[in-house]
Amino acid sequence: MQTIQKIGVVGSGTMGNGIAHVFAQAGYGVVLNDLREDLLEKALATIGKNLQRGVDKGRMQASEKEQILQRIQIDTQLENLGDCDLVVEAISENLTWKTDLFKKLDANLQPHAILASNTSSISITKLAAVTQRPDRFIGMHFMNPVPVMVLVEVIRGIATSDETAQVISDLTQKLGKTPVEVNDYPGFIANRILLPMINEAVYALYEGVATAEAIDSIMKLGMNHPMGPLTLADFIGLDTCLAIMRVLHDGLGDSKYRPCPLLVKMVDAGYLGRKSGRGFYTYT
Ligand code: CAA
Numbered sequence: 001m002q003t004i005q006k007i008g009v010v011g012s013g014t015m016g017n018g019i020a021h022v023f024a025q026a027g028y029g030v031v032l033n034d035l036r037e038d039l040l041e042k043a044l045a046t047i048g049k050n051l052q053r054g055v056d057k058g059r060m061q062a063s064e065k066e067q068i069l070q071r072i073q074i075d076t077q078l079e080n081l082g083d084c085d086l087v088v089e090a091i092s093e094n095l096t097w098k099t100d101l102f103k104k105l106d107a108n109l110q111p112h113a114i115l116a117s118n119t120s121s122i123s124i125t126k127l128a129a130v131t132q133r134p135d136r137f138i139g140m141h142f143m144n145p146v147p148v149m150v151l152v153e154v155i156r157g158i159a160t161s162d163e164t165a166q167v168i169s170d171l172t173q174k175l176g177k178t179p180v181e182v183n184d185y186p187g188f189i190a191n192r193i194l195l196p197m198i199n200e201a202v203y204a205l206y207e208g209v210a211t212a213e214a215i216d217s218i219m220k221l222g223m224n225h226p227m228g229p230l231t232l233a234d235f236i237g238l239d240t241c242l243a244i245m246r247v248l249h250d251g252l253g254d255s256k257y258r259p260c261p262l263l264v265k266m267v268d269a270g271y272l273g274r275k276s277g278r279g280f281y282t283y284t
Pocket of ligand 1: 050051053120143144146147191194226232236
Protein backbone atom coordinates (compact mmCIF):
# COMPACT_ATOMS: atom_id res chain seq x y z
CA MET A 1 0.00 0.00 0.00
CA GLN A 2 1.30 3.43 -0.94
CA THR A 3 2.63 5.68 1.84
CA ILE A 4 1.91 9.38 1.93
CA GLN A 5 4.66 11.64 3.26
CA LYS A 6 4.53 14.98 1.53
CA ILE A 7 1.23 16.69 0.79
CA GLY A 8 0.41 19.64 -1.43
CA VAL A 9 -2.66 21.81 -0.85
CA VAL A 10 -3.68 24.16 -3.66
CA GLY A 11 -5.86 27.09 -2.60
CA SER A 12 -5.29 28.85 0.72
CA GLY A 13 -8.79 30.14 1.46
CA THR A 14 -10.97 29.00 4.37
CA MET A 15 -10.95 25.34 3.34
CA GLY A 16 -7.37 25.21 2.01
CA ASN A 17 -5.79 26.72 5.10
CA GLY A 18 -7.85 24.43 7.34
CA ILE A 19 -6.73 21.39 5.32
CA ALA A 20 -3.05 22.45 5.49
CA HIS A 21 -3.52 23.01 9.25
CA VAL A 22 -4.83 19.50 9.97
CA PHE A 23 -2.22 17.72 7.82
CA ALA A 24 0.64 19.66 9.47
CA GLN A 25 -0.86 19.02 12.91
CA ALA A 26 -0.85 15.28 12.14
CA GLY A 27 2.90 15.50 11.36
CA TYR A 28 2.91 15.75 7.55
CA GLY A 29 5.10 18.13 5.57
CA VAL A 30 2.77 20.41 3.61
CA VAL A 31 3.33 22.72 0.65
CA LEU A 32 0.51 25.26 0.60
CA ASN A 33 0.14 26.80 -2.84
CA ASP A 34 -1.79 29.83 -4.05
CA LEU A 35 -1.51 32.41 -6.79
CA ARG A 36 -0.18 35.21 -4.59
CA GLU A 37 2.25 35.54 -1.71
CA ASP A 38 -0.07 37.87 0.27
CA LEU A 39 -2.88 35.28 0.23
CA LEU A 40 -0.45 32.68 1.56
CA GLU A 41 0.81 34.97 4.32
CA LYS A 42 -2.82 35.62 5.33
CA ALA A 43 -3.53 31.87 5.36
CA LEU A 44 -0.50 31.18 7.60
CA ALA A 45 -1.65 33.90 9.98
CA THR A 46 -5.11 32.29 10.14
CA ILE A 47 -3.61 28.86 10.85
CA GLY A 48 -1.45 30.42 13.58
CA LYS A 49 -4.53 32.09 15.10
CA ASN A 50 -6.54 28.87 15.03
CA LEU A 51 -3.67 26.87 16.58
CA GLN A 52 -3.37 29.55 19.27
CA ARG A 53 -6.92 28.60 20.43
CA GLY A 54 -5.46 25.25 21.51
CA VAL A 55 -2.49 26.92 23.24
CA ASP A 56 -4.81 29.32 25.10
CA LYS A 57 -6.89 26.40 26.34
CA GLY A 58 -3.78 24.55 27.54
CA ARG A 59 -4.23 21.70 25.05
CA MET A 60 -1.04 22.49 23.15
CA GLN A 61 2.38 23.93 24.02
CA ALA A 62 3.44 27.13 22.20
CA SER A 63 6.49 25.18 20.94
CA GLU A 64 4.19 22.57 19.39
CA LYS A 65 2.29 25.30 17.57
CA GLU A 66 5.59 26.59 16.13
CA GLN A 67 6.60 23.07 15.02
CA ILE A 68 3.27 22.64 13.22
CA LEU A 69 3.66 26.00 11.46
CA GLN A 70 7.19 25.07 10.41
CA ARG A 71 5.88 21.99 8.63
CA ILE A 72 3.94 24.27 6.27
CA GLN A 73 5.90 25.68 3.36
CA ILE A 74 4.16 28.36 1.30
CA ASP A 75 4.74 28.58 -2.44
CA THR A 76 3.26 30.18 -5.56
CA GLN A 77 4.85 27.81 -8.11
CA LEU A 78 2.86 24.68 -9.00
CA GLU A 79 6.08 23.03 -10.25
CA ASN A 80 7.28 22.89 -6.65
CA LEU A 81 4.56 20.35 -5.82
CA GLY A 82 6.30 17.80 -8.08
CA ASP A 83 7.54 15.55 -5.24
CA CYS A 84 4.24 15.42 -3.32
CA ASP A 85 2.59 12.02 -2.81
CA LEU A 86 -0.84 13.64 -2.59
CA VAL A 87 -2.18 17.00 -3.74
CA VAL A 88 -5.52 18.22 -2.39
CA GLU A 89 -7.20 20.93 -4.45
CA ALA A 90 -9.26 23.52 -2.55
CA ILE A 91 -9.67 26.37 -5.05
CA SER A 92 -12.94 28.14 -6.00
CA GLU A 93 -15.87 26.06 -7.25
CA ASN A 94 -15.21 26.74 -10.94
CA LEU A 95 -15.05 23.77 -13.31
CA THR A 96 -12.71 25.43 -15.83
CA TRP A 97 -10.24 26.58 -13.17
CA LYS A 98 -10.26 23.16 -11.57
CA THR A 99 -9.77 21.21 -14.82
CA ASP A 100 -6.92 23.55 -15.87
CA LEU A 101 -5.25 23.02 -12.51
CA PHE A 102 -5.65 19.23 -12.56
CA LYS A 103 -4.19 18.99 -16.07
CA LYS A 104 -1.09 20.89 -14.89
CA LEU A 105 -0.76 18.88 -11.68
CA ASP A 106 -1.17 15.60 -13.57
CA ALA A 107 1.64 16.53 -15.96
CA ASN A 108 3.89 17.60 -13.11
CA LEU A 109 3.45 14.93 -10.42
CA GLN A 110 5.15 11.55 -10.11
CA PRO A 111 3.11 8.60 -11.47
CA HIS A 112 2.30 7.20 -8.01
CA ALA A 113 0.89 10.49 -6.67
CA ILE A 114 -2.80 10.81 -5.81
CA LEU A 115 -4.92 13.81 -6.77
CA ALA A 116 -7.83 14.78 -4.50
CA SER A 117 -10.45 17.50 -4.78
CA ASN A 118 -12.24 19.17 -1.88
CA THR A 119 -15.04 20.17 -4.24
CA SER A 120 -18.42 20.43 -2.54
CA SER A 121 -20.41 19.55 -5.65
CA ILE A 122 -18.46 19.20 -8.91
CA SER A 123 -18.33 15.65 -10.29
CA ILE A 124 -15.17 13.77 -9.25
CA THR A 125 -15.54 11.57 -12.34
CA LYS A 126 -15.56 14.65 -14.60
CA LEU A 127 -12.47 16.16 -12.92
CA ALA A 128 -10.62 12.82 -12.99
CA ALA A 129 -11.32 12.43 -16.71
CA VAL A 130 -9.03 15.35 -17.63
CA THR A 131 -6.06 13.53 -16.06
CA GLN A 132 -4.12 10.41 -17.03
CA ARG A 133 -4.67 8.98 -13.52
CA PRO A 134 -8.44 8.63 -12.94
CA ASP A 135 -7.71 5.55 -10.78
CA ARG A 136 -5.60 7.76 -8.49
CA PHE A 137 -8.17 10.55 -8.28
CA ILE A 138 -10.65 10.96 -5.43
CA GLY A 139 -12.89 13.43 -3.60
CA MET A 140 -11.78 14.44 -0.11
CA HIS A 141 -14.58 16.69 1.13
CA PHE A 142 -13.69 18.37 4.41
CA MET A 143 -16.28 20.32 6.42
CA ASN A 144 -15.92 23.89 7.66
CA PRO A 145 -14.32 24.69 10.14
CA VAL A 146 -11.86 21.99 9.09
CA PRO A 147 -9.90 21.77 12.40
CA VAL A 148 -13.17 21.17 14.30
CA MET A 149 -15.36 18.98 12.10
CA VAL A 150 -14.74 15.25 12.31
CA LEU A 151 -16.20 14.15 8.97
CA VAL A 152 -14.34 13.75 5.69
CA GLU A 153 -16.66 12.63 2.90
CA VAL A 154 -14.53 10.41 0.66
CA ILE A 155 -15.97 10.38 -2.85
CA ARG A 156 -15.14 7.64 -5.31
CA GLY A 157 -15.27 8.61 -8.98
CA ILE A 158 -16.23 5.93 -11.48
CA ALA A 159 -12.57 4.91 -11.95
CA THR A 160 -11.17 5.46 -8.43
CA SER A 161 -9.25 2.32 -7.44
CA ASP A 162 -9.82 0.40 -4.21
CA GLU A 163 -6.22 1.13 -3.24
CA THR A 164 -6.65 4.90 -3.65
CA ALA A 165 -9.85 4.84 -1.56
CA GLN A 166 -8.06 2.82 1.14
CA VAL A 167 -5.01 5.11 1.24
CA ILE A 168 -7.22 8.18 1.60
CA SER A 169 -9.45 6.58 4.26
CA ASP A 170 -6.37 5.55 6.27
CA LEU A 171 -4.89 9.02 5.93
CA THR A 172 -8.15 10.63 7.09
CA GLN A 173 -8.05 8.49 10.22
CA LYS A 174 -4.48 9.61 10.89
CA LEU A 175 -5.86 13.16 10.99
CA GLY A 176 -8.17 12.06 13.81
CA LYS A 177 -11.13 12.35 11.46
CA THR A 178 -13.73 9.87 10.27
CA PRO A 179 -13.82 9.01 6.56
CA VAL A 180 -17.21 8.09 5.13
CA GLU A 181 -17.17 6.72 1.61
CA VAL A 182 -19.82 7.71 -0.93
CA ASN A 183 -20.27 7.39 -4.68
CA ASP A 184 -20.04 10.25 -7.11
CA TYR A 185 -23.52 11.70 -7.73
CA PRO A 186 -24.57 15.38 -7.57
CA GLY A 187 -23.97 16.89 -4.12
CA PHE A 188 -22.61 13.53 -2.87
CA ILE A 189 -24.41 12.94 0.48
CA ALA A 190 -23.54 15.87 2.78
CA ASN A 191 -24.73 18.61 0.45
CA ARG A 192 -27.55 16.60 -1.13
CA ILE A 193 -29.20 16.57 2.28
CA LEU A 194 -27.91 19.79 3.89
CA LEU A 195 -28.54 22.22 1.03
CA PRO A 196 -32.21 21.35 0.37
CA MET A 197 -32.79 21.97 4.10
CA ILE A 198 -31.12 25.38 3.85
CA ASN A 199 -33.00 26.17 0.61
CA GLU A 200 -36.29 25.27 2.32
CA ALA A 201 -35.42 27.62 5.19
CA VAL A 202 -34.88 30.40 2.61
CA TYR A 203 -38.29 29.56 1.04
CA ALA A 204 -39.91 29.80 4.48
CA LEU A 205 -38.40 33.27 4.90
CA TYR A 206 -39.34 34.28 1.30
CA GLU A 207 -42.94 33.19 1.85
CA GLY A 208 -43.13 35.13 5.12
CA VAL A 209 -43.79 32.07 7.27
CA ALA A 210 -41.40 33.38 9.95
CA THR A 211 -38.47 35.74 10.49
CA ALA A 212 -34.88 34.61 9.95
CA GLU A 213 -34.32 34.65 13.72
CA ALA A 214 -37.43 32.52 14.33
CA ILE A 215 -36.48 29.96 11.66
CA ASP A 216 -32.98 29.63 13.11
CA SER A 217 -34.23 29.42 16.70
CA ILE A 218 -36.63 26.62 15.79
CA MET A 219 -33.91 24.51 14.21
CA LYS A 220 -31.36 25.26 16.95
CA LEU A 221 -33.59 24.71 19.95
CA GLY A 222 -35.92 22.14 18.48
CA MET A 223 -33.43 20.02 16.54
CA ASN A 224 -30.24 20.72 18.51
CA HIS A 225 -28.46 22.00 15.40
CA PRO A 226 -25.41 24.05 16.45
CA MET A 227 -26.42 26.82 14.03
CA GLY A 228 -29.78 27.59 12.46
CA PRO A 229 -29.97 27.00 8.68
CA LEU A 230 -29.83 30.70 7.72
CA THR A 231 -26.85 31.36 10.00
CA LEU A 232 -25.21 28.29 8.49
CA ALA A 233 -25.96 29.54 4.96
CA ASP A 234 -24.18 32.82 5.81
CA PHE A 235 -21.27 30.78 7.23
CA ILE A 236 -20.97 28.60 4.09
CA GLY A 237 -21.46 31.57 1.71
CA LEU A 238 -24.69 32.22 -0.18
CA ASP A 239 -22.89 31.97 -3.54
CA THR A 240 -21.64 28.50 -2.59
CA CYS A 241 -25.14 27.49 -1.41
CA LEU A 242 -26.63 28.66 -4.72
CA ALA A 243 -23.94 26.91 -6.78
CA ILE A 244 -24.63 23.63 -4.95
CA MET A 245 -28.41 23.96 -5.42
CA ARG A 246 -27.81 24.52 -9.15
CA VAL A 247 -25.66 21.40 -9.34
CA LEU A 248 -28.43 19.38 -7.63
CA HIS A 249 -31.14 20.89 -9.84
CA ASP A 250 -29.21 20.38 -13.11
CA GLY A 251 -27.69 17.03 -12.18
CA LEU A 252 -30.77 15.34 -10.69
CA GLY A 253 -33.35 17.15 -12.84
CA ASP A 254 -35.99 17.27 -10.12
CA SER A 255 -37.89 20.52 -9.46
CA LYS A 256 -37.65 19.88 -5.71
CA TYR A 257 -34.07 21.19 -5.97
CA ARG A 258 -34.98 24.56 -7.55
CA PRO A 259 -33.06 27.35 -5.81
CA CYS A 260 -35.27 29.82 -3.93
CA PRO A 261 -35.61 33.13 -5.85
CA LEU A 262 -34.64 35.01 -2.67
CA LEU A 263 -31.32 33.12 -2.54
CA VAL A 264 -30.68 34.02 -6.20
CA LYS A 265 -31.56 37.69 -5.57
CA MET A 266 -29.27 37.94 -2.55
CA VAL A 267 -26.34 36.49 -4.49
CA ASP A 268 -27.07 38.93 -7.36
CA ALA A 269 -26.92 41.77 -4.83
CA GLY A 270 -23.53 40.61 -3.51
CA TYR A 271 -25.05 39.62 -0.15
CA LEU A 272 -22.90 36.53 0.22
CA GLY A 273 -23.03 36.00 3.99
CA ARG A 274 -20.24 36.43 6.51
CA LYS A 275 -17.51 36.93 3.95
CA SER A 276 -19.19 40.01 2.43
CA GLY A 277 -20.47 41.36 5.75
CA ARG A 278 -24.11 40.83 4.82
CA GLY A 279 -26.33 37.84 4.21
CA PHE A 280 -29.43 36.87 6.16
CA TYR A 281 -27.72 38.73 9.00
CA THR A 282 -25.19 41.57 9.04
CA TYR A 283 -21.62 41.14 10.28
CA THR A 284 -19.17 43.80 11.33
N1 CAA B 1 -10.22 26.48 13.96
C1 CAA B 1 -9.96 25.81 15.09
N2 CAA B 1 -10.84 25.71 16.11
C2 CAA B 1 -12.03 26.32 15.97
C3 CAA B 1 -12.40 27.02 14.81
C4 CAA B 1 -11.43 27.09 13.78
N3 CAA B 1 -11.65 27.75 12.63
N4 CAA B 1 -13.65 27.51 14.97
C5 CAA B 1 -14.07 27.10 16.17
N5 CAA B 1 -13.10 26.39 16.78
C6 CAA B 1 -13.18 25.71 18.08
C7 CAA B 1 -13.24 26.67 19.24
O1 CAA B 1 -11.94 27.02 19.67
C8 CAA B 1 -13.97 25.87 20.28
O2 CAA B 1 -13.08 24.95 20.89
P1 CAA B 1 -13.39 24.31 22.37
O3 CAA B 1 -14.66 23.53 22.25
O4 CAA B 1 -12.24 23.45 22.65
O5 CAA B 1 -13.52 25.48 23.28
C9 CAA B 1 -14.97 25.06 19.46
O6 CAA B 1 -14.43 25.02 18.12
C10 CAA B 1 -16.33 25.70 19.43
O7 CAA B 1 -16.20 27.03 18.95
P2 CAA B 1 -16.88 28.30 19.63
O8 CAA B 1 -16.99 28.08 21.11
O9 CAA B 1 -16.15 29.51 19.15
O10 CAA B 1 -18.31 28.45 18.97
P3 CAA B 1 -19.47 27.42 18.82
O11 CAA B 1 -19.64 26.53 20.01
O12 CAA B 1 -20.59 28.25 18.37
O13 CAA B 1 -19.01 26.47 17.61
C11 CAA B 1 -18.93 25.89 15.34
C12 CAA B 1 -18.68 26.98 16.35
C13 CAA B 1 -17.97 24.73 15.59
C14 CAA B 1 -18.66 26.50 13.96
C15 CAA B 1 -20.41 25.39 15.50
O14 CAA B 1 -21.28 26.48 15.45
C16 CAA B 1 -20.82 24.40 14.43
O15 CAA B 1 -20.52 23.21 14.52
N6 CAA B 1 -21.55 24.89 13.40
C17 CAA B 1 -22.00 24.06 12.27
C18 CAA B 1 -20.86 23.91 11.31
C19 CAA B 1 -21.27 23.10 10.11
O16 CAA B 1 -22.39 22.65 9.94
N7 CAA B 1 -20.29 22.92 9.21
C20 CAA B 1 -20.53 22.23 7.97
C21 CAA B 1 -20.78 23.28 6.92
S1 CAA B 1 -21.11 22.54 5.39
C22 CAA B 1 -19.61 22.26 4.75
O17 CAA B 1 -18.58 22.61 5.26
C23 CAA B 1 -19.60 21.53 3.50
C24 CAA B 1 -19.94 22.22 2.25
O18 CAA B 1 -19.50 21.72 1.20
C25 CAA B 1 -20.84 23.38 2.16
